[in-house]
Amino acid sequence: MIYFIGAGPGAADLITVRGQKLLEKADVVIWAGSLVNEELLENCRECAEIYNSAKMTLEEVLEVMKKAEKDGKTTVRLHTGDPSLYGAIREQMDQLEKLGIKYESVPGVSSFCGAAASLNLEYTLPNVSQSVIITRLAGRTDVPEKESLRSLAQHNATLVLFLSSGMCEKVQAELLDAGISPQTPAALVYKATWADEKKVLCTVGSLADSAKANGISKTALIIVGDVVSHTNYERSKLYDPTFTTEFRESSK
CATH class of the missing domain: 3.40.1010.10 (Tetrapyrrole methylase, N-terminal domain)
Incomplete structure (x- = not known):
C-alpha cells in the first residue's frame, strides 16, 4: 500500500x-x-x-x-x-x-491555513469576503489563460497565492492592472508555522518593496484582501441573539 x-x-x-x-x-x-x-x-x-x-x-x-x-x-x-x-x-x-x-x-493542514493561524486571520468575514481563491502567478509553468491572476483578481474575493513570492513585482502589477486598489491590505507569510516564520503586513501598492526589504523571494504565501486588516465586518448571524437557528430560538 x-x-x-x-x-x-x-x-x-x-x-x-x-x-x-x-x-x-x-x-x-x-x-x-x-x-x-x-x-x-x-x-x-x-x-x-x-x-x-x-x-x-x-x-x-x-x-x-x-x-x-x-x-x-x-x-x-x-x-x-x-x-x-x-x-x-x-x-x-x-x-x-x-x-x-x-x-x-x-489529508494535511495546508500552509494557507497555517498562514491564517499565524496572522489570526479569518478568510470569510461577513460583509467583507465570503470566497477565497487559491491560485498562483504564471511563471516557468503556465496557468490557463482564464485563470490568469489579472482575471481572477477582478472577482474581488480574497486571494491566496502559492508559488509566487519570487515574482512580487509582477504580482503587484497584475493586481493593479486588474483594478485592485493599491491601498488594499496584503500579507506575506514566509514559512508559515516554521521556527523561522516571518510575517509581513503591507498593501498591494507596497507588496514588491515589502518583499524585497524583508528578503522574501521563496517559500512564502501572498494573501490579498480586506480580510487581512479584519476591520469593518458584520457580526456573524450564527451567534446573534436575534437570529433563529436549528438549535436556538431568537430572543426577539
Whole structure:
C-alpha cells in the first residue's frame, strides 16, 4: 500500500494523528525534502528506507514504490501541506493505477491555513469576503489563460497565492492592472508555522518593496484582501441573539 500523506505547513506537530501513525509504521518513506520539516523523520522506524524526492524524478519515485510493493513493504509518500494543493499527486496515482498498486490519501493542514493561524486571520468575514481563491502567478509553468491572476483578481474575493513570492513585482502589477486598489491590505507569510516564520503586513501598492526589504523571494504565501486588516465586518448571524437557528430560538 502507498499512503500519500500531508505533512502539514511546517511545524512538526501539525501533521495529523493518522499521518503520524502511518509514518511511524512505514517501511519506505519518500519525502519532499525541499519543503517538509526534517524533524518529521524522527517518527520513522530506524530500519525505514528514506528517499528525498527533491532529488528525484517522477520515474525514480515510481521505481521506489514499485520495488517496495514487490517486497511487500508499506510506503509513505510525504508531501508538504495538504497533498491536494500543488502536490503533483495525480500523476503518481495514475501510474499506480496502471500498475495495479493500491494507494490512499491522508489529508494535511495546508500552509494557507497555517498562514491564517499565524496572522489570526479569518478568510470569510461577513460583509467583507465570503470566497477565497487559491491560485498562483504564471511563471516557468503556465496557468490557463482564464485563470490568469489579472482575471481572477477582478472577482474581488480574497486571494491566496502559492508559488509566487519570487515574482512580487509582477504580482503587484497584475493586481493593479486588474483594478485592485493599491491601498488594499496584503500579507506575506514566509514559512508559515516554521521556527523561522516571518510575517509581513503591507498593501498591494507596497507588496514588491515589502518583499524585497524583508528578503522574501521563496517559500512564502501572498494573501490579498480586506480580510487581512479584519476591520469593518458584520457580526456573524450564527451567534446573534436575534437570529433563529436549528438549535436556538431568537430572543426577539
